[in-house]
Amino acid sequence: MSTTESPPGRNTAPTTNATPARNSAPPTDATPARDAAPGVEPSPRPTGWSRRRRLRASLLAAAVVAAVSVSVSVLTNGRSPSGGGGGGSTGEDRPLFSANCSPVIAMGQHDECVREVQRLLHAKGADIGVDGDFGPQTLRRVTAFQVLAGLQPNGVVGEPTKEALYTSRVRMGVWSPQKVRKRVREVFPEVPDKAVAIADCQSFLDPLHILPNTNGTRNWGLFQISDARLRELRGTPRQALDPEWNIQAARKLWSRDRDFGDWPHCERAADAPRSPATARSGT
Secondary structure (H helix, E strand, O other): OOOOOOOOOOOOOOOHHHHOOOOOOHHHOOOOHOOOOOOOOOOOOOOHHHHHHHHHHHHHHHHHHHHHHHHHHHHHHHHOOOOOOOOOOOOOOOHHHHOOOOOEEEEOOOOOHHHHHHHHHOOOOOOOOOEOOOHHHHHHHHHHHHHOOOOOOOOOHHHHHHHHHHHHOOOOOOOOOOOOOOHHHHHHOHHOOOOOHHHHHHOOOHHHHHHHOOOOEEEEEEOEHHHHHHOOOOOOOHHHHHHHHHHHHHHHHHHOOOOOOOOOHHHHHHHOOOOHHHHHOOO
């Protein structure tokens, strides 16, 4: 025959059963629920995804609970990690503000509150005993501290002074008696022995010595410059507690008549025998 016959199966159309499985439409249950045809029930999400989602939710809830617990603890303690605090703090770190101490601590008092005042003054460099007795020396040191801290120098420890005792950076260290004697001699070369004797009589060579008078005025520093003289010299109590300023002020007063008439009660000190401490110092 003239008609050529093709080899079997080469050009014949493929049957449906011969189509590879990879080209067939995906099964219905593998299609995401949002793409499913209407009326077809969506298949559930994989079990592992749900477990991870529950785990993340549990961890988030635990973190929130922990944060709330820390906040409640801080608020309950009412104290910052630094242990500081403002004027309202009344913890163990600020005994003067506790209920054990009176609002005002003053001369004549003897208790642990006075001891705390003395301890704080001593920590700032003041020469003071820590015995719990609010006597004349504590009065002088409290008054000196108030002057140096810019407070009203009333000699009693009220709330402003309590606060400053805990927070102020004031230092109360002063010249030693040896340094005072040396400087007084340098400033009074004409009468060195008498000048030292006057200062020793007036203040025991204590630059922070403060003496109240019966009329309400006070004398300040090494040469006990009175309030009246302080006004004449245009000075302040703070300046009068500076040993250099005080010695120079005494020199000005002495230079008026070249005598120590401003210190009549200590004039006799010039003729008194030198103290053993002065003799040992060799000055």
